[in-house]
Amino acid sequence: MRLSRGIVALALFFVAMAAAPLFLGDYPLAILILVLFAAYLGQAWNIMMGFAGLLSLGHALYYGLGAYLSAALFAHYGISPWLGMLAGIAAAVATGSAVGALSFRFRVGGVYFALLTIAFSEFTRILFDHLHWFGSSSGLFLPVTGRAGADLVSLRGPTVMFYYLLLAATAAVLLLSRILLDRRIGYYWRAIREDEEAAQASGIDVFRYKLAAVALSAGLTAIAGVFHAFYYNNLYPETIFAMGRSIELMLPAIIGGLGTLFGPILGAFVLVGISEGLTSLTAGLGIDGLKQLLYGLVLGLVVTLQPGGLWPWIALRLGLRGAMR
Amino acid sequence: MTAAPLLEIVGVSKHFRGLRAVDDVSFSVERGSIVALIGPNGAGKTTVFNLIAGVHHPDTGSIRLDGAEIAGLRPDQACNAGIGRTFQIVRPFGGLSVLENVVIGALRRSADVAAARHAAREILSRLGLAEKETARASSLTLPERKRLETARALATGPKILLLDEVMAGLRPVEVDAMVGTFHELSRDTGLTILLTEHVMRAVMALSHHIVVLHHGQKICEGTPEAVARDQRVLDSYLGAAAPATAR
Amino acid sequence: MLYLNIILAGLLTGAVYALMAFGLSVIYGVIRIVNFAHGEMMVIGMFAAFALYRWLHLDPIAAMPLVAAVLFLAGYALQRSLINRFVTQPEPIQFLLMIALAMVLTSTMLIVFGPNAHNVQLDYAFDSYEVGGLLFDKVRVFAAAGALVGAALLWGFFQFTRTGKAIRACADNNLGAQVVGLDVARLYGITFGLGVACVGAAGSLMLLLVDVQPYLATDYTLLAFIIVILGGLGRIGGALLGGLLVGVSEALSGFFIDPSMKSMFSYGLLILVLLLRPQGLLGRRA
Numbered sequence: 001m002r003l004s005r006g007i008v009a010l011a012l013f014f015v016a017m018a019a020a021p022l023f024l025g026d027y028p029l030a031i032l033i034l035v036l037f038a039a040y041l042g043q044a045w046n047i048m049m050g051f052a053g054l055l056s057l058g059h060a061l062y063y064g065l066g067a068y069l070s071a072a073l074f075a076h077y078g079i080s081p082w083l084g085m086l087a088g089i090a091a092a093v094a095t096g097s098a099v100g101a102l103s104f105r106f107r108v109g110g111v112y113f114a115l116l117t118i119a120f121s122e123f124t125r126i127l128f129d130h131l132h133w134f135g136s137s138s139g140l141f142l143p144v145t146g147r148a149g150a151d152l153v154s155l156r157g158p159t160v161m162f163y164y165l166l167l168a169a170t171a172a173v174l175l176l177s178r179i180l181l182d183r184r185i186g187y188y189w190r191a192i193r194e195d196e197e198a199a200q201a202s203g204i205d206v207f208r209y210k211l212a213a214v215a216l217s218a219g220l221t222a223i224a225g226v227f228h229a230f231y232y233n234n235l236y237p238e239t240i241f242a243m244g245r246s247i248e249l250m251l252p253a254i255i256g257g258l259g260t261l262f263g264p265i266l267g268a269f270v271l272v273g274i275s276e277g278l279t280s281l282t283a284g285l286g287i288d289g290l291k292q293l294l295y296g297l298v299l300g301l302v303v304t305l306q307p308g309g310l311w312p313w314i315a316l317r318l319g320l321r322g323a324m325r
Numbered sequence: 326m327t328a329a330p331l332l333e334i335v336g337v338s339k340h341f342r343g344l345r346a347v348d349d350v351s352f353s354v355e356r357g358s359i360v361a362l363i364g365p366n367g368a369g370k371t372t373v374f375n376l377i378a379g380v381h382h383p384d385t386g387s388i389r390l391d392g393a394e395i396a397g398l399r400p401d402q403a404c405n406a407g408i409g410r411t412f413q414i415v416r417p418f419g420g421l422s423v424l425e426n427v428v429i430g431a432l433r434r435s436a437d438v439a440a441a442r443h444a445a446r447e448i449l450s451r452l453g454l455a456e457k458e459t460a461r462a463s464s465l466t467l468p469e470r471k472r473l474e475t476a477r478a479l480a481t482g483p484k485i486l487l488l489d490e491v492m493a494g495l496r497p498v499e500v501d502a503m504v505g506t507f508h509e510l511s512r513d514t515g516l517t518i519l520l521t522e523h524v525m526r527a528v529m530a531l532s533h534h535i536v537v538l539h540h541g542q543k544i545c546e547g548t549p550e551a552v553a554r555d556q557r558v559l560d561s562y563l564g565a566a567a568p569a570t571a572r
Numbered sequence: 573m574l575y576l577n578i579i580l581a582g583l584l585t586g587a588v589y590a591l592m593a594f595g596l597s598v599i600y601g602v603i604r605i606v607n608f609a610h611g612e613m614m615v616i617g618m619f620a621a622f623a624l625y626r627w628l629h630l631d632p633i634a635a636m637p638l639v640a641a642v643l644f645l646a647g648y649a650l651q652r653s654l655i656n657r658f659v660t661q662p663e664p665i666q667f668l669l670m671i672a673l674a675m676v677l678t679s680t681m682l683i684v685f686g687p688n689a690h691n692v693q694l695d696y697a698f699d700s701y702e703v704g705g706l707l708f709d710k711v712r713v714f715a716a717a718g719a720l721v722g723a724a725l726l727w728g729f730f731q732f733t734r735t736g737k738a739i740r741a742c743a744d745n746n747l748g749a750q751v752v753g754l755d756v757a758r759l760y761g762i763t764f765g766l767g768v769a770c771v772g773a774a775g776s777l778m779l780l781l782v783d784v785q786p787y788l789a790t791d792y793t794l795l796a797f798i799i800v801i802l803g804g805l806g807r808i809g810g811a812l813l814g815g816l817l818v819g820v821s822e823a824l825s826g827f828f829i830d831p832s833m834k835s836m837f838s839y840g841l842l843i844l845v846l847l848l849r850p851q852g853l854l855g856r857r858a
Contacts, residue, residue, distance in 0.1 A: 119846070
């Protein structure tokens with residue numbers, strides 16, 4: 001087995017992550033939750049861009065649909081978030097498929113496709129500002145009940161419960177990506193990413209496979225939205241559907257390495273680490289904007305030095321050639 | 326086995342913005358034969374290929390493969406109907422390995438990746454690329470890329486292989502090697518090939534039958550010997566292409 | 573008459589939008605890089621004009637050429653030193669670079685000028701001309717006139733100067749331009765500089781119409797995208813048409829429906845245009 005070293009390392013990593021709550025307090029755990037959100041979302045976005053070559057700059061749309069639908073169904077009717085999640089996934093898959101189908105039918109590609117995804121996401125943000133059932137611009141809130149016991153059915157519980165949910169989700173999306181990449185659909189996605197016309201000439205129904213990538217990526221993103229809603233308990237269109245969220249969501253995959261499996265996880269650690277480090281570094285100085293300035297500089301530096309992403313570079317040095325992908 | 330030709334092109338025309346790229350062209354390709362489509366630049370050869378492969382749809386006329394109409398299909402549908410094609414300007418999946426490139430072609434026949442890899446390896450060794458299977462496609466030399474392109478098209482299991490100037494840019498030694506490869510393929514597998522080519526040395530060595538296009542019209546067809554003696558062909562084409570013959 | 577006045581105000585604001593979008597269009601049309609820091613550069617233009625007003629009591633109209641010149645140099649330097657290395661990188665990588673640049677620019681403005689809104693007090697701020705019952709706000713007329721002059725100068729540059737023609741050749745056929753010996757890197761630098769100068773000039777003019785604060789940037793970036801896509805990315809006349817269209821659409825929807833929903837109409841318009849005419853209203857099919 002060529003990958004055995006990589007698999008052992010990966011197993012060790014997940015064991016360490018699973019054991020982490022035994023040693024960590026609530027604050028470091030909350031930071032690890034940020035890492036897991038970032039890793040999970042980065043991988044979900046990566047399916048579209050890294051695998052199929054479709055640049056989405058509007059993933060906040062799918063995130064928001066998952067968050068808002070599950071939260072509103074719970075707040076108004078007490079419907080379990082797991083059922084709400086199904087509704088959120090369905091809405092995100094339907095919306096993503098519609099955006100994709102329209103774009104691909106009308107031959108909107110490349111930069112135009114990317115800008116179209118922004119347009120749909122921004123359109124929805126302003127729309128939700130005016131939808132009263134979703135709390136409009138004044139926000140939608142979930143009742144915060146005692147966090148003593150973990151209630152998995154209605155997703156009410158302590159930080160550690162969300163930690164394990166997100167860890168499981170991250171592991172699952174990693175496994176799913178790995179499986180899909182090794183199957184026909186994974187080969188076809190990469191063919192489309194490399195050259196759409198040549199892919200078509202090789203018998204690939206490009207429309208269908210591109211649509212599958214958008215739908216899958218959108219649905220997976222919606223799941224993280226549900227966790228967000230029940231972890232933070234408050235939702236505002238300006239923050240949930242923000243352009244900034246779409247950007248934040250794709251950074252781990254780009255920094256870690258587009259199209260790689262472990263890249264988004266590594267990218268998530270690096271980005272959250274930089275962000276938290278800068279926060280504590282600049283906290284005492286009281287200069288608004290300093291942290292963001294440094295964060296921007298570090299991002300620029302990383303992308304200038306390693307435009308191909310950090311993971312391929314590290315994997316090469318660790319002798320994990322097979323795991324580079 | 327029927328005696329009907331594998332590919333029949335009947336009265337096909339295609340206009341682009343008033344320009345008659347292909348004008349009422351008819352010809353057919355017999356099962357197991359190698360047919361060359363030749364003509365000076367702009368004669369409409371690549372357009373005919375694109376019409377067969379579903380990139381363009383003919384304005385009029387019919388294209389039948391194995392008796393079934395394929396005009397108007399999308400490129401992926403044409404491929405699934407049995408058309409394997411290479412591009413004049415090679416388009417490998419540059420970021421993927423040589424093997425992966427060919428596996429993608431082979432996956433048309435079976436969703437099972439292991440089976441597709443097996444089939445891909447066989448084709449790679451037939452085309453002399455077996456040692457290169459882990460190399461990135463973008464790192465190959467031009468002759469290797471042309472072979473890869475052919476391998477990928479072959480892997481889709483076509484009834485007919487369309488080769489769009491696969492010899493262009495190759496040195497004479499490499500041309501001869503390619504000619505040898507296609508001879509073997511045709512002999513061992515009974516594969517039907519339709520090719521366009523400027524390198525007359527390859528055309529003459531390979532084809533059983535030649536169709537000559539000029540200004541979008543068919544001006545002549547026949548055996549290589551007959552075509553080479555045809556005055557219309559000499560006037561329109563071979564005279565102008567004399568340097569290429571000398572290569 | 574009320575309608576006409578609103579449409580008029582929209583058209584005049586739209587002219588400034590057009591100059592802003594011009595910059596984006598020029599950069600994309602030639603270098604094929606989408607400037608995701610465009611709104612940030614717009615806001616820098618606004619702050620630069622504001623600083624000149626506060627320290628030298630310079631009217632933003634008078635400040636416009638100065639701001640444009642400084643931003644041209646900054647844009648030229650930025651392209652040659654940093655952005656040029658990313659010209660051949662995949663889109664997400666270019667995107668990330670521009671986002672990092674946008675973060676640096678916004679936070680620098682935040683550190684220098686703070687989060688509060690600033691404006692200029694001009695003695696003609698509330699004057700207006702009346703022509704045949706139509707009201708022309710004086711500031712809007714000045715801003716629009718400045719924008720049209722800026723756009724005309726740029727158009728003239730591309731049409732009549734040697735360098736301008738060379739840049740157009742570059743945009744049409746990059747490889748060909750290199751073959752005939754054009755210094756593509758230098759031309760890209762000039763192009764990026766011009767694009768930034770354009771948006772900086774638009775920023776100076778916009779200061780006549782709105783208060784400036786760092787967080788305006790994202791909205792302007794998105795606005796510029798909407799405009800150039802409406803008109804056709806890379807088409808200069810398209811930016812003008814798109815700018816005027818968005819100016820009017822914003823003015824009308826802001827007045828008749830709800831100011832907070834005005835950009836929703838712009839996005840709706842954008843989605844329609846992208847789907848029905850992805851090459852833009854004035855663009856040619858590839």
